[in-house]
Amino acid sequence: xxxxMKKKAxxxxxxxEVARVLGWKKGEFDYDITPAVFESAEEIENEFIYNSLCSPxxxxxxxxxxxxxxxxxxxxxxxxxxxxxxxxxxxxxIRENVYAVGIECYGKTDAxxxxxxxxxxxxxxTENDGVLNIETLYGTEKIPVYEVLRERCVNCKxxxxxxxxxxxxxxxxxxxxxxxxxxxxxxxxxxxxERFAFxxxxxxxxxxxxxxxxxxxxxxxxxxxxxxxxxxxxxxAASDSFEENMFHIIxxxxxxxxCTDCGECSRVCPQNIPLHLLNRKFIKDINELxxxxxxxxxxxxxxxxxxxxxxDAEPNIVYERGGKDNA
Amino acid sequence: xxxxxxxxLPILFDALSDKNKLYIPADTKGGARFLQYENGMTMTKxxxxxxxxxxxxxxxxxxxxxFKLEGKKIEVIDTREECEDFVIFGVRACDVRSFEVLDRVFxxxxxxxxxxxxxxxxxxxxxxxxRPEETCFCSTFDIDCxxxxxxxxxxxxxxxxxxxxxxxxxxxxxxxxxxxxEGSEAPVYECKRNIYEIKSKLPLSTLSAExxxxxxxxxxxxxxxxxxxxxxxxCGTCTFVCPTCQxxxxxxxxxxxxxxxxxxxxxxxxxDFTKMAHGNPRVSQKERFRQRFxxxxxxxxxNNDGLFSCVGCGxxxxxxxxxxxxxxxxxxxxxxxDE
Numbered sequence: 001x002x003x004x005m006k007k008k009a010x011x012x013x014x015x016x017e018v019a020r021v022l023g024w025k026k027g028e029f030d031y032d033i034t035p036a037v038f039e040s041a042e043e044i045e046n047e048f049i050y051n052s053l054c055s056p057x058x059x060x061x062x063x064x065x066x067x068x069x070x071x072x073x074x075x076x077x078x079x080x081x082x083x084x085x086x087x088x089x090x091x092x093x094i095r096e097n098v099y100a101v102g103i104e105c106y107g108k109t110d111a112x113x114x115x116x117x118x119x120x121x122x123x124x125x126t127e128n129d130g131v132l133n134i135e136t137l138y139g140t141e142k143i144p145v146y147e148v149l150r151e152r153c154v155n156c157k158x159x160x161x162x163x164x165x166x167x168x169x170x171x172x173x174x175x176x177x178x179x180x181x182x183x184x185x186x187x188x189x190x191x192x193x194e195r196f197a198f199x200x201x202x203x204x205x206x207x208x209x210x211x212x213x214x215x216x217x218x219x220x221x222x223x224x225x226x227x228x229x230x231x232x233x234x235x236x237a238a239s240d241s242f243e244e245n246m247f248h249i250i251x252x253x254x255x256x257x258x259c260t261d262c263g264e265c266s267r268v269c270p271q272n273i274p275l276h277l278l279n280r281k282f283i284k285d286i287n288e289l290x291x292x293x294x295x296x297x298x299x300x301x302x303x304x305x306x307x308x309x310x311x312d313a314e315p316n317i318v319y320e321r322g323g324k325d326n327a
Numbered sequence: 328x329x330x331x332x333x334x335x336l337p338i339l340f341d342a343l344s345d346k347n348k349l350y351i352p353a354d355t356k357g358g359a360r361f362l363q364y365e366n367g368m369t370m371t372k373x374x375x376x377x378x379x380x381x382x383x384x385x386x387x388x389x390x391x392x393x394f395k396l397e398g399k400k401i402e403v404i405d406t407r408e409e410c411e412d413f414v415i416f417g418v419r420a421c422d423v424r425s426f427e428v429l430d431r432v433f434x435x436x437x438x439x440x441x442x443x444x445x446x447x448x449x450x451x452x453x454x455x456x457x458r459p460e461e462t463c464f465c466s467t468f469d470i471d472c473x474x475x476x477x478x479x480x481x482x483x484x485x486x487x488x489x490x491x492x493x494x495x496x497x498x499x500x501x502x503x504x505x506x507x508x509e510g511s512e513a514p515v516y517e518c519k520r521n522i523y524e525i526k527s528k529l530p531l532s533t534l535s536a537e538x539x540x541x542x543x544x545x546x547x548x549x550x551x552x553x554x555x556x557x558x559x560x561x562c563g564t565c566t567f568v569c570p571t572c573q574x575x576x577x578x579x580x581x582x583x584x585x586x587x588x589x590x591x592x593x594x595x596x597x598x599d600f601t602k603m604a605h606g607n608p609r610v611s612q613k614e615r616f617r618q619r620f621x622x623x624x625x626x627x628x629x630n631n632d633g634l635f636s637c638v639g640c641g642x643x644x645x646x647x648x649x650x651x652x653x654x655x656x657x658x659x660x661x662x663x664x665d666e
Binding site: 027028029031032033034035036037056061111112115120121122123136137138202205207208209210211213214215223227229234236267268270271272273 | 355356357358374377378387458459460461525528529530531557558560561562563564566567568576578591592593594597598599602644645646648649650651652654655658
């Protein structure tokens with residue numbers, strides 16, 4: 001796969017079809033992969049990498065890169081392709097300046113997930129037939145990729161690319177038996193007090209580093225209200241213990257109907273807060289109240305929250321859905 | 328040398344926490360963290376905490392003072408909390424060095440009395456690193472994880488833990504702890520020997536900082552910053568998990584009938600960092616990114632007798648969402664430079 005991608009990138013760079021390539025770059029160790037812009041065949045040859053550890057979603061970088069002279073080639077895993085499609089719908093990425101190559105994906109892992117299995121001191125990771133051979137300072141471990149997939153990959157929603165110019169590998173389908181809402185359903189089944197305590201506990205760990213917001217492909221405001229001194233609500237610190245919680249709730253509202261559930265927010269959180277659960281709750285609600293809707297599935301789709309049909313849920317649905325007891 | 332069986336550690340923790348507030352590194356859902364000890368809590372098996380122990384001297388947010396308005400009168404109220412003696416147990420050698428880095432900032436004139444107050448009340452029990460990880464590079468900054476500094480150094484050897492007081496404060500802490508018994512030094516030597524063996528195999532063991540702490544203009548103007556910073560998200564993760572990052576912002580919070588003046592950590596990665604009336608002096612992410620590494624590798628050592636403000640703890644290596652970090656910066660910037 002990696003070799004085919006490198007060949008494609010070099011071919012398009014050399015023919016002048018694209019001016020640059022957005023891909024993943026090797027790090028110090030085999031897992032610390034960085035998103036990178038490659039501009040020459042030499043850079044691609046020496047530094048380009050693609051394997052089961054290429055977790056970062058590159059699509060948001062196109063907000064900047066697609067405004068540069070010439071086309072940018074981007075490699076997209078299926079979930080990244082949903083993000084790009086949504087960004088094009090929102091006019092945040094200039095489609096004409098993008099050459100999108102869809103790549104097949106069987107799920108990704110990363111250092112955090114591997115280290116959670118107690119594998120520490122990693123010095124080398126090689127992959128063969130879906131099995132990771134991990135050399136560490138304290139011995140060698142073999143572990144199949146499927147045992148260390150990130151949650152978003154275990155509950156993969158789709159292996160299809162809503163937007164691409166060409167594909168490397170086989171195009172997949174949406175995953176109909178995806179169980180991504182099971183965790184949300186469990187939280188819905190809690191009493192309001194339990195639910196409140198659950199989120200308070202999770203969100204209380206927030207250090208307000210803004211990584212979730214900054215990585216989020218749905219968060220592309222030129223200036224976030226929380227960074228704007230003049231807004232009166234910009235704070236680098238919580239003025240009370242509920243403020244962090246509100247930050248995440250407001251952010252989830254802001255991306256509701258636009259979040260494609262790419263899972264980057266939870267991937268980057270240095271405090272392991274399952275932020276995707278908030279977004280998934282919104283997606284599940286939208287599905288239930290307005291009919292199934294997947295943001296990013298088609299370019300130009302209107303989200304049910306920015307559209308109107310006669311069959312839309314009425315506001316009093318809140319009472320039927322269990323809000324009454326708390327009113 | 329004093330010792331205790333690891334299985335008896337709770338007895339030691341209970342004894343220490345009877346006299347002082349005790350903080351130990353314990354597991355949470357967000358990774359290991361220094362938490363105030365309560366009976367039953369156990370020490371993490373993780374090498375280090377996600378958030379550094381700087382939190383205990385320099386908390387993320389801190390109330391400085393209140394202003395109360397009555398007519399035209401403004402009353403200033405000192406809101407600082409009285410600090411009791413406390414013990415931080417299990418601090419790694421890299422983090423112990425970070426206190427020296429912070430001291431040079433907060434304890435030089437004008438002295439930061441909020442920081443000083445906590446620092447004077449804190450006793451540090453350090454812990455040698457039996458199993459360093461690939462992200463460790465403390466030796467780059469002449470830190471020895473087999474010989475941690477602090478008030479008391481401790482070592483885990485087999486099923487026992489050994490303690491060696493290094494300062495007066497440390498000796499005092501270990502006085503009259505009946506759960507400790509005398510132990511020989513041999514197991515500690517053996518423990519150190521093992522650590523040195525692993526240290527020599529660490530992938531970053533050859534990383535040198537010799538090229539830094541000088542040549543300011545040259546590094547500042549390097550054309551490598553573009554490439555290094557291109558993927559940076561501008562989040563504050565690296566600065567907030569860093570044991571030596573010490574920048575803060577002071578803000579006023581309007582309570583409706585007065586003002587609460589507080590300070591909170593700031594990050595040079597943020598768009599409004601050091602923002603003044605004319606705007607932010609560093610308008611691009613590249614400039615903000617450069618600031619962080621220039622500060623750690625060049626400005627700080629130039630102003631502090633060559634002491635670097637990185638301790639090689641590796642937190643930014645494991646936590647950066649896009650895996651860009653100080654090691655990559657040092658290697659790239661140092662390319663082709665003579666030592």
